[in-house]
Amino acid sequence: MISLLTVPKAQDRLREHLKARRLLLGFTQEGLANRAGVSLPTLRKFEQKGVISLESFLKLSMVLNALEPLVAALEPKQEEFSSIDDVLSNKKSKPRKTGWRS
Template sequence: MSLVSSTKAQQKLANAVRERRLFMELTQEGLAIRSGVALPTLRKFEQKGIISLEGFLKLLCVVGGLEELITVLQPPKPNFSSIDDVLKEDSNISRKRGHKK
């Protein structure tokens, strides 16, 4: 469970993209042109944090951070302390599915 609401997270992401844009000395128009995101969409994102996932990823392609986002979302890898742990892990491999509600 997260202590950050989705609305607050959206605004933090928008602020981070805005800061990166300013650091790169790009105007909103310049970023919109380079990313292919419509200028009104970019303005709405920077003001309210609302944007489609596709638009957000396009912005990250220009200002940076896309690779880091992909890396952060990777599932954690198990930590092994011995070869026995590795062998146990190999024998416990099973198909993983989500649970129905």
Template sequence: MLLISPSKAQVKIANSIRERRLQMDLTQEGLSDRSGVPLATLRKFEQKGIISLESLLKLLMIVGGLREIVNTLKPAKSQFATIDDVLSENKHVERKRGRKK
């Protein structure tokens, strides 16, 4: 479990997007034009981390990271296919005891 508040996460995400933008040698205006996100929205995002999900996804399409975000949010595959698999898993537990002296 990650111990970070949502507001801190927003700021970290905004800083990461800003760093990616700078690595691509893009100005805020350039990223705004390419992504379709209004310049005022982009500036507010980079300063405060506040942005809509749709605008964030548009920015990620340009600076990269959209595929990673989508893949990260996929649910993990369960190792069990049925409830019987779960129940049989618990039956195979071997108990061990220490030796008496």
């Protein structure tokens, strides 16, 4: 599957999303930075350029109540079956527990 989402576009979308949540919840940049334990310059840089460490991003997401949906979005989807025939026709091998590419 080819992804049309590039890293810079993803950074912009995440930046815009968290900034919009901050404003919706009524946080100032300083208030959010203090509450999340992230420096104010780090938050400002993130909101302007989308650049931030993963740890700081997760801290901000937690304060803005966005961490659970982010983590849930990464979980593998469970297939839903409507009949026993669907189950029987969908015999898949077990997923690999180790990678094969270096």
